[in-house]
Amino acid sequence: QSNVSLYGLADLSVGRTQAPGGQSTNSVDSGKMSTSYWGIGGKEDLGGGLSAVFKFEQFVRMNTGAMGRFDGDTAFSRTSSVGLSSASLGTVTFGRNSTPLFVSTLLFNAFGDSFGYSPSIRHYFSSGTVTGDTGWNQSVMYASPTFSGFRFGAIAAFKTGDAATDGKNWGLNFSYGNGPIAASLVFQDVKKDSAVAALDDTRTVQLGASYDFGAAKAFAQLGSIDNKTKDVGYDIAGLGVRVPLGAGAAIAQWSRIAPDVGSDRNTLSVGYLHTLSKRTELYAVAMSDKIDNLGTGKSYSLGIRHKF
Template structure:
């Protein structure tokens, strides 16, 4: 079955009458921006239209069936989208459902179990405790953890099993494993999260030995502590991560601090982060911006970033863009 046939079949399912105790939902987000950027050390800047600077554009389908006794069956199918060129995936190498593809069981009493391709607990914690969320374009936290060669492994793991506990007075825990399947080893992660009132925090441990592709990756290990406190007039964020590349024997210390200030119909956002490696160039990143909401589903943003690697000229990026959720 090709990709177009599969997508058409899912859309057809959405048009069928839903059973009284089951549902299928289509959803997604499109993010497109225009701007100018220069990478650290580069001699010239590039003007471009980009997809996913603030949130990687995606589309998805999810379903829930009530099995009785408080137990539900679930599924998620989610793919990435490059809206600037009308192509699927974050790049040409992405699989069709690269964001998520899983089935599971969920219970308020026993928690949730999902099997397939799942978003990692490290990625969820990273986006949850910085003011720029899951922005690969502008979040110092996301860039330092996932695109600076500090940690291997994608933001989603294939061949995985993810268990999340019910909430106990604001506390939840999770255990996550991705089977090795002859690709160099398995991935494992453990996490704990607290969220109640204005205070929230998390602690995540992750070890990666495979990346789901055919090319071997370095073995890496990371522990990250995160926290936030919402004072009303300002919400503060902080993160500290200790990462180790076990293959190359390099250690990284990662520090992040940010703030979100409600202003008019939007929020003023700011964050500073740095990476201190045991060998190699240190990195410091500043980002400031304003996110203005036209509605609950649509926002406009303007962002500026300064990104500096030791010994190289600073990189700079400026973008204005729009996100729409459906």
């Protein structure tokens, strides 16, 4: 056949998990630093700078072998898309695409896409602040080429059902990267319901930036989410740093989410990534996750992350 790639990431750890105000449990966990997955993808050169591109990517909870991020998740919920990519005109993909807001959130914090330990991922996504998931079904996405360091992108997703409360999603992102500096501005509007439930309508604005000083790389993130269904607003601020150290790097990330109504949440994660190769690292990470008037969750993990 053709040059199809088989790739993915395996992340397993042992550790202690505690939600704010909750009991702690010890466990063998999958995907604490990066959600484990495998995928099939490829790119076909069509000539004239044009290519066809496709991806099927499946999350796996490797501690049990279960498929998806949770029971009932779709099989290829990480990405399933096909489209055309032009060196001069940009890339259009159809299907299930990761949102620019999710990509920007993971790029501008020191813990990346860690659903276990990134305070940013926690405050935007895994605590339910931003609705509509990190990838959108029935979507069309566009990513521009880079013009003097600038890029922009757009995503739109069709409504799922016929309910009057259902609607379309859209997102826009503007990015800049030049040597040590990188920055991103993202807008996102969620009105589309999921296949199984009505979702709150939310609008999000997020600004992210990073600067690589060489001895350290600093991250900053500011976001505002407006939940129109509940008429509640949220402000999120994040700061992080990554310091190359020995055969690896020390990382730290703090984020605070302040809702209009209810308690503030302050989350601080620190860790060390020990590099065994470009594809494999061991990690030791810890998090203090405090919700005012509720309590502090203290978690840690010792694990291995392997890209293939």
